Amino acid sequence: xxxxxxxxxxxxxxxxxxxxxxxxxxxxxxRRLGGVAFILNRITGLGVLFYLYLHLVVLSQLxxxxxxxxxxxxNWFLNPVFLVLDVVLLAGLLIHGLNGIRVxxxxxxxxxxxxxxLLGAAGTIGAIVLxxxxxxFISHGG
Amino acid sequence: xxxxxxxxxxxxxxxxxxxxxxAPPEERETIPxxxxxxxxxxxxxxxxxxxxxxxxxHFVVQGGLRDYQQVIDYITNPIILPLETLxxxxxxxxGLLGLRAVIFDFGLSARAERVVTRVFLAIWVVTVIYGxxxxxxxxxxx
Numbered sequence: 001x002x003x004x005x006x007x008x009x010x011x012x013x014x015x016x017x018x019x020x021x022x023x024x025x026x027x028x029x030x031r032r033l034g035g036v037a038f039i040l041n042r043i044t045g046l047g048v049l050f051y052l053y054l055h056l057v058v059l060s061q062l063x064x065x066x067x068x069x070x071x072x073x074x075n076w077f078l079n080p081v082f083l084v085l086d087v088v089l090l091a092g093l094l095i096h097g098l099n100g101i102r103v104x105x106x107x108x109x110x111x112x113x114x115x116x117x118l119l120g121a122a123g124t125i126g127a128i129v130l131x132x133x134x135x136x137f138i139s140h141g142g
Numbered sequence: 143x144x145x146x147x148x149x150x151x152x153x154x155x156x157x158x159x160x161x162x163x164x165a166p167p168e169e170r171e172t173i174p175x176x177x178x179x180x181x182x183x184x185x186x187x188x189x190x191x192x193x194x195x196x197x198x199x200h201f202v203v204q205g206g207l208r209d210y211q212q213v214i215d216y217i218t219n220p221i222i223l224p225l226e227t228l229x230x231x232x233x234x235x236x237g238l239l240g241l242r243a244v245i246f247d248f249g250l251s252a253r254a255e256r257v258v259t260r261v262f263l264a265i266w267v268v269t270v271i272y273g274x275x276x277x278x279x280x281x282x283x284x
Contacts, residue, residue, distance in 0.1 A: 042244060049237040056273060063279045066210035077207055086200070093196075097189060104182045133201070140206035 034115055037099050044096040051089060083137055090133045091126075098122035177239060184236040191229040198222070217277060218284045230273040238262045238269075 061068045076082060102118045105111055111118060198216065199208060208216060216222055242262050246255055 045237070045240045046244065049241055052233060052237055053269075056269070059276060062210065062213060063276055069210040069213070073207055073209060078205070090196075093192065097185075097192070100185045101189070104185060107178065107182065136201050137206065140201070140203065 034119070037102070037119060040095055041099045041103065044092040047092050048089075048096055051092075086137050087130070087134050090137075091130055094126040094130055098126050177243070181236065181239050181243075184232050184239070187228075187232050188236055191225065191232060194225060195229055214280060214284055217280050223277065223281065227274060227277060230277075231270055234266055234269040234273075238266050 058072070061072050099119075099122055102115070102122055105118065106115060200206065203212065217226065239262075242258060245258055250258065
């Protein structure tokens, strides 16, 4: 594949969605279950990327010193509001990760005829892990 | 291809080598590109690295999050340091590649897409330099 061809084909959106731009992939009308999963993957991906850079900025407080970090921990991160945000983050990671596995499997031509079953399995596993994770967040306090 | 077809491929959100009968011509993609392969490879790596990161930093720590001294002890572990460095490299690559795909959905020209690719490559390099520098600072504080 030439460089230009690679650049042209590197967007991961379906062709019809690409023709309509971003409005194409946020428009849920007429989409099947997999279409909603695609939109969820995009939204959770953007959310997790935003969190990643926020996380990297916050980690700079470690370079400032123990007082700065421990104060941030005590006054902010162990707050119940952040506990809820931790659960939201875990949910986003699970949706993106598990749906990503499904997309990769289907993209490789594996279990293509069982997309709905794959979605069901991903949803079930995700819900169980989210429940366990939430309980652990609560029991550990953050 | 055998097996029951449950769903058309339009919503899967990736370049798929699917049987032509599953999609109308305008929905058919070419073979998965290099970017798709990178996204899948880094995605699989992240399943392991992110799971380790979440467990080590959120689920097994007394109190929920590591205080300053616990972070220093954790990051100076000779097994953890290369794993966290690899995590930084892989997660930033995966995230920026995903955002690049979203931007490509706006329907940019091939030239604009090349510019976006170079900008994102630069952001990735800066991110890795920042993260490794931070790790280096913390390691020297043991």
